[in-house]
Amino acid sequence: MSEPCNTYKLDDITTMPQRYRANFINSLSGFKSAALLGTTDGKSHNLAIVSSVVHVGANPPLLGMIMRPHTVQRDSLNNIKQQGVYTLNHVHTQWVDKAHQTSARYQPQESEFEKVGLTPWFSDNFNAPYVAESHIKIGLKVEQHFTLCNQTEMVIGAIKEVHLNKAMMSEDGYADIERAGSACISGLDSYHSTHRIAQFSYAKPDTPLTNK
């Protein structure tokens, strides 16, 4: 609690070297989900790691993500605009290296699936590639897409289907993503496994929390 604290003002941040600042600011948002974004242009299947997936709502079921149009994410974003559908697939601790390798700058016609050694899989009625190796696969259709104040783009997708082993689900609907081996990310390039500390009951004023 009384650990010595250093203060970084906006001026200190603005004058940091670009890559240093990117590492620093990307650490501040805390742990992030690790997902592979699957898209297609109809011929070539594209795979990109994303760490900006965020829960938007459960009813209707919506997930958001923030994309950078002038980076290696450009091809995925073009595919999403063209096809209107995409998949999100949890990255698991056993193959974080393959997931990270999708961030290399491959040519648009090259498939990251092939390049990194992951397997495209299609469900019956959904026109975007899933990652066969992922234990939690989500198919989404674009619901809202707009540009934020810094020219990044936010894509909100409506969940159309989910593929997972129902054995990982608790009685209350929680899917145990730790048991499924899902990884998380910090900063730009650090991958982590997790260890459950507690799962708490619904909090009420003046009532001690209980562990589920």
Add this chain to the structure above:
Amino acid sequence: MSEPCNTYKLDDITTMPQRYRANFINSLSGFKSAALLGTTDGKSHNLAIVSSVVHVGANPPLLGMIMRPHTVQRDSLNNIKQQGVYTLNHVHTQWVDKAHQTSARYQPQESEFEKVGLTPWFSDNFNAPYVAESHIKIGLKVEQHFTLCNQTEMVIGAIKEVHLNKAMMSEDGYADIERAGSACISGLDSYHSTHRIAQFSYAKPDTPLTNK
């Protein structure tokens, strides 16, 4: 890889009981950051746990978060609208119980700081309360605020100052949030510590990844 997979179509999700669906969908976004949102109305200091913080950009430094205006987050959102500033403070593994307890429905004039046993702390020139016990404290000013398609609200804040011990920063600017003891969340109520698997070099086509 060939684990048996069950498919949940949109209809299956829509017909789930409300709380079951909330648990299910909240698990799908993957691991989430655990932060305490500090706000004030000028008299009472408010604290709310948020798991929807997302990196928006490093230059200028921006963090986004998604808020639900008709829930226990209402008071925090009103304070943000009124004051224009707020803090985000990493939740650490040693006191996830106190952080979770802030989600109880306290009265607007009650301070969650007092109720859960955390300490408000103010920096010299910033008009929102930090959590003294947090090793990573971020002060933000509202940059953009809008309503999403499901009537949740997205607040994008410009980082104005950061308080942390610079000993936790690597040479390349990465802040080691695992060493700092930051926690992550899955679903609505599960808290996790982390264990680093790898920290990779910048990925390039046809070049093996190296561990930093």
